[in-house]
Amino acid sequence: MNDRLHPKAVADAVIRNAMTIDVEDYFQVSAFAPVIDRDSWAGRECRVERNVDRILALLARGNVHATFFTLGWIAERYPQVVRKIVAGGHELASHGYGHLRASDQTREEFRDDITRSKALLEDIGGQQVLGYRAPSFSIGTANLWALDVLQEAGYRYSSSIYPIQHDHYGMPDAPRFAFYPNGPDGLLEVPITTVQVMQRKLPAGGGGYFRLLPYALSRWMMERVNQVDQQSAIFYFHPWEIDPGQPRPEGASMKSRFRHYVNLDRMEGRIAQLTRDFKWDRMDRIFLGK
Template identity: 70%
Template structure:
């Protein structure tokens, strides 16, 4: 059975990009955090199924919960960077982005005690308009990025990008690892996790992932967030209908679906699944 990459974007419910118009960063410190308990549940689920995964972790979270980060590393998972404060790359200039990725890398390395090889941009916010960010990542010492989602979406996406692992700069060493899509009806359909995994029936998601393994003969890259297994998180009242629907849909079913996913596929860390490309 082909080994796939299971990834977790470690951020709390109030840090979701869609909430940024409603929850300013200045209020983050005042809100109840739930990331520790949710990560503990994820670690238990992975341990029960003998799975190692990659945790793309915000520096803001790591700074406040270093014991949680150290537990992730102690359990044998890969620690990777999700930036510092969940600023989209589209909101930063090259100097600001460079400072962010260096700050988060050094912070995670200091807390976790191991080199950080991987980075994922908040909200997959690297696209055709800011590919300079990939050069910054290589210069900062990252070995791979998983920041481009080759789909059309109102918040992110680069549909013209390759669907599978590629070197953005043929003369460089940085490897870009796009989140998984299925090619159907002349377009790339998102199938690598997130809200789509909660929206579609589990059987549809399972079929899509199996198709990538068997037809494309490529490993899957799947992602989710700790807040997605937390139906009891504080509800935001002022958000619009689209944001409410996307964020809260089927949160109560997510943990069982993830448990099924761990049984139906073979999973590993990003750095181990793509080891040959990284050497």
């Protein structure tokens, strides 16, 4: 795991960071799986359409192009969401079909999931799907075989490893920046961004941490990655994170509720500020030279 890729910078030496969105709805998150039956998804209020529309408008105002890691389940039911993403000049990538954690699937189940979602997205979006992100960053030490399966299925890169210690995911010993796990002819893995402080890797790539921490601290961490490490930051969020009015299912643990709902009302404004404070682009353009 020593073959690191150094991302390209724009001509003016300002490093481009990758803006990424994991397209799933509030009832599909892993934290709510114990209280929301998968069979109930089709009957629940789906809010992803309006939220993606708001995100697309926000990105357009900031002249930002992003990568949308999209569930096949969403694409199949709301193909217009996929078409709007592509029409906006954004990269369409895969988040799997039904938000099943890669670590909960066998090799064959995983192959079927990523193949199905890739074909579906390509058929609707009319563009090749090169990238994949595992739900809940569920590729790690115990299932690195998933990276081989992704390459066999025609993917060029993955953004599925979070090199931190977490109770639901994480591979703390993984490299902090883009690397080829099986050499330069293999799949490229682009981990979610962390910042090195002393001997610890701290999460700096978005999601719940971005909602919880003061904006100035998150900005400092990304600036440090750009200026000290001279690397692109990978930032991610979900459409439901800009939707404080979403339905709230009963029965979730206090920890899950806190993680999911903290500062939802501030998220859209913070993302808008990010578009002004940093240079952004799509994953494929930064890491594959598209």
